[in-house]
Amino acid sequence: MISLSINGHQHSIDVDPDTPLLFVLRDTIGLTGTKYGCGIGQCGACTVLIDGQAIRSCQMPVESVGAQPVTTIEAIEADPVGARVVAAWVGIEVPQCGYCQSGQVMAASGLLKETPNPTEDEIAAAMTNLCRCGTYNAIAAAVRQAAA
Ligand code: FES
Ligand code: FES
DSSP, X not given: OEEEEETTEXXXXXXXXXXXXXXXXXXXXOOTTSOOSOSSXXXXXXXXXXXXXXXXXXXXXXXXXXXXXXXXXXXXXGSHHHHHHHHHHHHHTOOSSOTTHHHHHHHHHHHHHHOSSXXXXXXXXXXXXXXXXXXXXXHHHHHHHHHO
């Protein structure tokens, strides 16, 4: 059995230890806000926070999470920084199809928790998640608004 702390709740799950955290979140626990995109660490659709840091959950074996708290899109508004990010996303109407956006919000939340006032270069370096709808300008504007 593997113990996980997800969105403030403890879970005890019986899965193969090298199962990616993404599959545990979606298929075992039923938190489907975190998306599967590429499965190879490239797109960022699967981004969650582990101990406040943005990581790509398709590349994280569940056994490596240990006691570190996991935050997913379902609980990001309980975090003051995450709540600001979501408010900016809504205010600027960033999403188009929306598929990539939970990962984008988590990446932005991770950035602003670590760097509250990022430079343009820091935003560009942190926001590497892909968006097939091309919402990159709106994403950058929302990150700037959330930082302000
Ligand atoms: S699904 Fe994890 S980076 Fe694409
Ligand atoms: S909003 Fe459609 S992929 Fe990003």
